[in-house]
Amino acid sequence: MFFDLAAFLLNILSLGTVAFFSGIFASSLLVSANTGLWSFTLAPARKQKLMWLTVSMPWALAIASPVLLALSLETIFPKLSDMMHWHHSNEFVINSWHIYPTILLILVFSFTFVKSCVLAARHAQTFTHFRTFSDSEGLLDVREPNAFSAGLINPQTFITKGLATKLDASELKIVQLHELSHVKNRDSLKKLIFGFMSSFFPRSISKRLQHEMAFSMELIADSFVVSSGVSKFDIATTLLKVSKIISTYERGQVEANIQCNFSGNEVKARIENLLTQQPASTITNFSLYGSLILISLFCLLSLDTFHHLVETFFHH
Amino acid sequence: MNLGELEKAALQFFWEYGDADAKQVYAYFEPKRGGTLNTIQSTLDRLYKKGLLKRHKTGYAYVYQAAKTKDDFIGELFVDLTKDFFESPESALHAAFSSISSSLSDKEISELEALIDRQRTMSDVE
Numbered sequence: 001m002f003f004d005l006a007a008f009l010l011n012i013l014s015l016g017t018v019a020f021f022s023g024i025f026a027s028s029l030l031v032s033a034n035t036g037l038w039s040f041t042l043a044p045a046r047k048q049k050l051m052w053l054t055v056s057m058p059w060a061l062a063i064a065s066p067v068l069l070a071l072s073l074e075t076i077f078p079k080l081s082d083m084m085h086w087h088h089s090n091e092f093v094i095n096s097w098h099i100y101p102t103i104l105l106i107l108v109f110s111f112t113f114v115k116s117c118v119l120a121a122r123h124a125q126t127f128t129h130f131r132t133f134s135d136s137e138g139l140l141d142v143r144e145p146n147a148f149s150a151g152l153i154n155p156q157t158f159i160t161k162g163l164a165t166k167l168d169a170s171e172l173k174i175v176q177l178h179e180l181s182h183v184k185n186r187d188s189l190k191k192l193i194f195g196f197m198s199s200f201f202p203r204s205i206s207k208r209l210q211h212e213m214a215f216s217m218e219l220i221a222d223s224f225v226v227s228s229g230v231s232k233f234d235i236a237t238t239l240l241k242v243s244k245i246i247s248t249y250e251r252g253q254v255e256a257n258i259q260c261n262f263s264g265n266e267v268k269a270r271i272e273n274l275l276t277q278q279p280a281s282t283i284t285n286f287s288l289y290g291s292l293i294l295i296s297l298f299c300l301l302s303l304d305t306f307h308h309l310v311e312t313f314f315h316h
Numbered sequence: 317m318n319l320g321e322l323e324k325a326a327l328q329f330f331w332e333y334g335d336a337d338a339k340q341v342y343a344y345f346e347p348k349r350g351g352t353l354n355t356i357q358s359t360l361d362r363l364y365k366k367g368l369l370k371r372h373k374t375g376y377a378y379v380y381q382a383a384k385t386k387d388d389f390i391g392e393l394f395v396d397l398t399k400d401f402f403e404s405p406e407s408a409l410h411a412a413f414s415s416i417s418s419s420l421s422d423k424e425i426s427e428l429e430a431l432i433d434r435q436r437t438m439s440d441v442e
Binding site for chain 1 (some may be wrong): 321394402436
């Protein structure tokens with residue numbers, strides 16, 4: 001058993017862990033239920049913010065809970081102290097149930113962190129190869145039609161000759177502007193961080209979050225092209241043309257090379273998003289973010305109840 | 317795949333000029349980059365061990381040639397890039413312009429073309 005400062009620090013770690021997992025649980029419910037905040041049709045930029053908040057909530061709770069614990073121990077907040085009801089802050093039994101979620105989080109965090117570092121290193125390496133084998137304007141001398149942006153710190157756009165030679169000047173400009181938007185928004189870096197933060201969720205939830213994030217990035221890039229003065233009809237036509245060029249190329253390959261595939265529905269959805277007027281969302285920022293704060297507070301204040309619930313099955 | 321600058325330059329050389337032995341490669345690079353024949357030999361050997369060069373013996377010397385075309389090599393880099401930070405395969409290579417679709421059927425393409433034409437006409441009328 002640990003006492004005093006060591007016990008206090010271990011208790012903080014343990015409390016933060018429980019708060020983190022309760023945040024994961026609440027956020028997962030929010031995403032999987034497909035109700036409440038997620039049922040609103042939000043503009044891509046707002047949806048992105050909501051997704052960042054969703055994946056950040058467990059971390060915010062993990063940090064906020066020790067702060068609440070510290071405040072609840074102060075006699076100047078007697079009501080908070082009653083609510084948090086923290087009754088063994090200066091002792092920590094090493095073989096109690098508290099240690100298991102903490103060990104689990106440390107293991108999951110270490111694994112996910114190392115995995116993200118490996119992915120980042122591999123991406124950086126591939127990026128330097130693309131830079132070496134392309135010209136100063138990012139043109140790659142290969143037949144495969146493709147256009148993309150890559151790079152974490154100094155991202156850059158690339159386009160292959162296989163695609164560039166099949167587009168006219170205005171279509172090429174649309175492709176370049178779209179990719180420029182990804183570069184300006186640092187989407188590769190954002191994806192690395194979002195991928196890391198969403199990895200702590202159950203797989204079905206993290207896949208949905210990542211899919212929604214990737215899709216909103218595409219919609220934002222399309223909007224950027226529109227805001228640059230290009231007709232949305234020309235963008236839609238180019239999108240379809242590029243899809244056809246790639247389909248034709250893939251059909252001509254002995255082994256279908258389909259590593260660059262969003263589903264067909266993605267292209268369809270992007271074209272429809274460009275052409276049709278999306279209904280404006282009625283939800284205000286106040287209710288959107290207020291709801292998230294309320295959910296967070298509920299998670300924090302129910303930690304003691306959760307604590308007692310667990311201890312009907314396990315001892316300290 | 318980890319490749320040094322000289323390794324990448326050597327690959328470019330083989331894609332451009334076909335096959336060559338270490339002395340020929342050294343003769344090409346020496347005026348541009350300096351270095352020694354030994355450096356070139358070990359670079360080619362590393363590329364061979366990485367599966368990027370093939371070689372056969374002619375007399376006492378190895379003659380090297382690219383094991384993959386430039387298209388195939390870059391194609392593999394595309395695959396590397398798609399193993400990106402999101403698990404979902406359909407969101408791979410997020411930044412690819414078209415969100416590339418091989419699964420749009422001819423019917424879907426026709427429908428989308430009709431939708432674009434219709435909306436464009438309506439917009440012109442307005």
